[in-house]
Amino acid sequence: MWTGLLAALFFLGSVQNISADCETASLTTASGTHAPQGKICSGDLIFEDTFDKFDLKKWAHELTLTGGGNWEFEWYLNNRTNSYTDNGVLHINPTLLADETGNDYLYSGTLEIYGGSPADSCTNAAQYGCSRTGTAENILNPIKSARLRTVDSFSFMYGKVEVRAKVPAGDWLWPAIWLLPRWNQYSGWPVSGEIDMMESRGNRDLTNSAGLNIGSQQVGSTLHFGPNYNYNRYMYTHYEQNNAAGYNADFHNYQLEWTPDLIKFSIDDVVIGTVTPPEGGFWELGELDPTGLENPWKSGSKMAPFDEEFYIILNLAVGGVNYFPDDAINGNGAKPWINSSPKAATDFWEGREQWLPTWNVGTDDSHLQVDYVRVWAL
Numbered sequence: 001m002w003t004g005l006l007a008a009l010f011f012l013g014s015v016q017n018i019s020a021d022c023e024t025a026s027l028t029t030a031s032g033t034h035a036p037q038g039k040i041c042s043g044d045l046i047f048e049d050t051f052d053k054f055d056l057k058k059w060a061h062e063l064t065l066t067g068g069g070n071w072e073f074e075w076y077l078n079n080r081t082n083s084y085t086d087n088g089v090l091h092i093n094p095t096l097l098a099d100e101t102g103n104d105y106l107y108s109g110t111l112e113i114y115g116g117s118p119a120d121s122c123t124n125a126a127q128y129g130c131s132r133t134g135t136a137e138n139i140l141n142p143i144k145s146a147r148l149r150t151v152d153s154f155s156f157m158y159g160k161v162e163v164r165a166k167v168p169a170g171d172w173l174w175p176a177i178w179l180l181p182r183w184n185q186y187s188g189w190p191v192s193g194e195i196d197m198m199e200s201r202g203n204r205d206l207t208n209s210a211g212l213n214i215g216s217q218q219v220g221s222t223l224h225f226g227p228n229y230n231y232n233r234y235m236y237t238h239y240e241q242n243n244a245a246g247y248n249a250d251f252h253n254y255q256l257e258w259t260p261d262l263i264k265f266s267i268d269d270v271v272i273g274t275v276t277p278p279e280g281g282f283w284e285l286g287e288l289d290p291t292g293l294e295n296p297w298k299s300g301s302k303m304a305p306f307d308e309e310f311y312i313i314l315n316l317a318v319g320g321v322n323y324f325p326d327d328a329i330n331g332n333g334a335k336p337w338i339n340s341s342p343k344a345a346t347d348f349w350e351g352r353e354q355w356l357p358t359w360n361v362g363t364d365d366s367h368l369q370v371d372y373v374r375v376w377a378l
Contacts, residue, residue, distance in 0.1 A: 022042065025039050025040060025041065026040045026044065027378050029156065029158070030156040030157075031154075031182070032150065035047070043376060044377040045375070046159065046375050047150075047156070047374070048375070050088055050371075050372045051090045051370065058153045059153070059314075060148070061083065061146060062149065063115070063121065064076050064125075065113065065140075066127045066128070067127060067141070067320060069189075071321045073141055073142055073344075074141055074316075075111065075143065077144060077146070081095055082095060090369065091364065091367045092148075092314065094143050096143065106139040106349065110133040111132050111133075137346060138345060142345065146315065147315035149313045149314075156375060158258050159377055160375070161255065161256040161375050162256075163197065163374075164254075165368065166248065166250060166251045167202070168202050168216075168248060168367055168369075169248035169366065170359035170360070171206075171332055171358045172319045172335075172355055173201070173203075173317075173366060174200070174316070175202070176198065176316075177370075178199070179310040179312055180311060181194075181308055181310050182309045185308045186297060190229065190234075193305035194224035196220070196224070198219050198267075199219065201216065202216055202358075203358075204332075204358070206329070207329045208325070208327075209327060217243055217246050218241065219240070222238045223238075223306070225286065225306075227288060228293070233288070238273075241267055241272045251371055252268055253267065253269070262277075278302070281300075312375075314373075316367075321339040321340075321344055326339055
């Protein structure tokens with residue numbers, strides 16, 4: 001497996017000391033303030049963070065109430081309570097807004113994200129993402145959390161990625177390690193693609209109708225693609241892996257290999273899924289001909305939309321109206337909201353006596369923890 005070779009390369013070089021004397025340049029491209037300058041050679045370590053300090057020149061915070069496109073229940077902000085490094089590990093820690101404001105504020109207060117500087121400005125206005133006022137039907141986002149991205153510091157096309165991380169445990173937590181396109185070359189989501197290296201649900205005892213644990217014992221990897229929102233063909237490129245011990249019990253290596261021919265997902269050097277598009281590319285793979293729609297990737301390679309530069313995202317979401325199935329069985333008690341409810345966030349919050357004890361607040365159990373992020377050139 002390539003991980004051993006990559007580990008050796010890590011000790012031999014760094015992002016600042018790449019092998020500029022190679023005869024043939026790598027197929028990998030990279031851009032951004034922390035991307036390597038000049039020629040990139042095969043095997044070069046082109047991005048790294050071991051979180052010895054929290055480098056906000058590498059990681060920009062999302063500042064928004066938008067809920068990630070899924071009406072999730074968190075407010076993403078830049079706060080050292082919610083995102084920090086400790087002993088070489090990045091922590092993303094979910095906390096309760098009411099602990100600071102009081103409970104009544106959720107039902108009547110107003111949150112506005114209009115900073116006086118670019119570092120404090122709202123990053124996503126969709127779905128009332130920059131300003132919200134709480135009501136009894138739609139309370140303010142009750143959870144504070146963080147979503148970090150390398151949107152300006154580092155984007156790349158083709159390479160090998162390894163993120164060593166420990167997922168959180170706690171009902172309705174939703175950690176993710178993923179990538180989005182820097183330029184949306186083919187149009188907006190999901191037309192320009194999305195690469196999900198790892199997603200998980202924090203519930204320790206959440207099962208589907210077949211009795212399979214879909215909580216902290218399971219992680220998934222997915223490619224999202226399609227000619228428009230209604231034709232997202234992720235089901236053709238979705239993989240899941242279960243671990244009876246729970247992925248929250250220890251750190252694991254989440255790995256991505258991305259070439260002009262395939263995208264491969266692995267965990268701890270074990271392949272869980274490989275996407276190899278046919279000559280007709282993702283249009284053919286997704287069986288999109290019968291839709292009668294126009295192929296948005298006809299000007300690209302067979303890997304389109306995954307033939308452009310993507311950036312890295314680390315985040316911890318909570319709840320929302322898509323990811324947690326209504327019919328799943330939660331051993332700690334029924335899900336306190338349904339996905340079609342117009343007051344999902346309110347129902348979630350008012351069920352906190354059920355789910356909040358599972359977070360083990362005051363410990364690291366509910367934290368997404370990341371030991372390192374490394375990217376190598378092909």
